[in-house]
């Protein structure tokens with residue numbers, strides 16, 4: 146299950162604790178995918194992931210609050226200007242999964258979306 | 266779903282069956298039977314999106330609202346009151362333009378020959394400034410009132426752009442409901458649906474289930490909303506939810522196309538098709554409400 150986190154400090158603390166516990170198990174090598182939200186698009190609009198490979202998604206917004214919802218992967222978080230929202234994700238199925246903005250951000254909000262492509 | 270409603274006998278969807286006739290053009294009248302055997306009736310108009318421009322979906326955008334005002338004024342029996350369930354104006358980033366649109370909207374609906382008009386905000390009116398301009402023009406965003414024995418509750422699920430009622434408003438709702446008897450007829454007015462109609466298209470309220478839970482102990486509850494620009498009926502147990510048609514353009518049926526945009530295109534052969542308003546006959550005793558859908562013009 147993905148775990149949404151608003152506060153990077155909290156995440157960092159947990160990360161440090163995690164590293165302490167895990168030693169050099171490789172947990173720190175989890176790849177990071179940066180996604181930037183702005184009216185009315187995400188950059189990048191297409192994210193490619195590998196099935197079963199854990200990633201950290203880092204979200205930020207440029208102009209105002211946006212949403213990031215991937216219904217088929219059971220994931221939803223907010224993206225805020227000046228903040229980083231981190232979500233851990235281990236894609237457990239392959240396919241193409243659309244993500245959408247679910248925070249009304251203006252005329253054009255309805256068309257704000259992107260795709261996560263999970264390959265085997 | 267309609268069977269469900271009929272089986273419960275809670276309300277009859279007059280607009281969907283025989284028995285209600287509409288005159289063509291703007292000369293239609295309220296169903297006399299509807300007005301005659303009800304304690305009172307009111308009119309719901311929604312999603313007028315004043316300021317919207319899109320020739321493909323409504324080349325008559327400037328005429329639609331005045332046309333609806335004229336149609337309501339032509340009703341044989343004037344309604345007790347009128348409610349606008351949100352998206353009175355179309356989104357703009359410019360705070361001055363937003364206020365200009367609200368002022369224009371208010372001037373146009375000021376022509377309605379009905380004294381009491383109740384307003385709710387939609388996300389297009391209120392999400393970008395958290396309802397600041399709306400409050401200046403139309404007052405509070407959530408409120409309750411009583412009319413001839415029916416208790417009305419207007420909820421705001423749009424000034425939070427993430428479509429939340431929020432804990433403060435839910436507490437207010439809880440306190441308001443605590444004053445009502447279980448058999449009280451209650452009509453809830455909202456912009457977005459309170460239930461999960463189609464969350465992928467924002468056709469939901471994030472914490473709407475909490476409001477439905479609070480309403481559940483009350484036996485006679487109907488929720489009237491807008492937002493989805495089409496008629497829709499749904500029961501959550503004994504609570505009935507009804508979406509009304511818009512006055513700007515129809516939207517596709519939930520899930521009928523990959524995205525909610527583009528909306529249904531204007532058909533020159535059937536201008537104003539899918540646009541209209543709704544008459545709601547209400548009684549202090551059950552059945553609480555009876556609906557009649559009124560097309561802006563006969564399809």
Ligand SMILES: [Cu+2]
Pocket residue numbers: 183184185210211212246247248249250254257
């Ligand atoms: Cu957005």
